[in-house]
Amino acid sequence: MKRPLYQALMATICSTFLIGAARAGDASGTWLRDNGESKVKIGSCGAALCGSVTWVKEAAKQGSVGKRVFYDMVPDGDNKWKGKAFNPDDGKTYTGTMTLNGDKLTTAGCMLGGLICRSVTWARQ
Known part of the structure; x- marks a missing residue:
């Protein structure tokens, strides 16, 4: 009786984990910036x-x-990540976020504790 209870508990834990993982989008892949640059x-x-x-x-x-240009991006909610964003144009690193919406990815680099942010939209290739 102990073993079936353990197996049921493990199945519930695994199912919960897999369902949660399935809800998170996959931002992996190649992305084209909205300006085509x-x-x-x-x-x-x-x-x-x-x-x-x-x-x-x-x-x-x-x-x-x-x-x-993006690193240490860790999950921060459904289809959202936070980490660091490097801007090669000015050589500075900012607090960064990524938000996935279908085949669109919005990235933002912020400074002054998020007071000033600049975002860019990317299309999946």
Whole structure:
């Protein structure tokens, strides 16, 4: 009798975990910036998500290719992550967020404790 109770408990725990995981979106993949100027590839880096520039339109910005621009992005609710965002244009790192809505990803970099933020929308490729 002890074993079936244990198995039922473990099945409930596993089901709860899997249902929760299924609700979270998958931000992994390649994303094109809304202005068509760059692409980033987002994927796992340890327990977090990271994103690196894979392509830029302007030849003058080719030095950005390969640079990690999103890192330490950890879950912060359904389809949301928080971490750090690096801006290759000014060389600064900001508090960052990512929000997934279907095949659209909105990223934001904030400063002054979130008082000033700049967001960008990306389309899944």
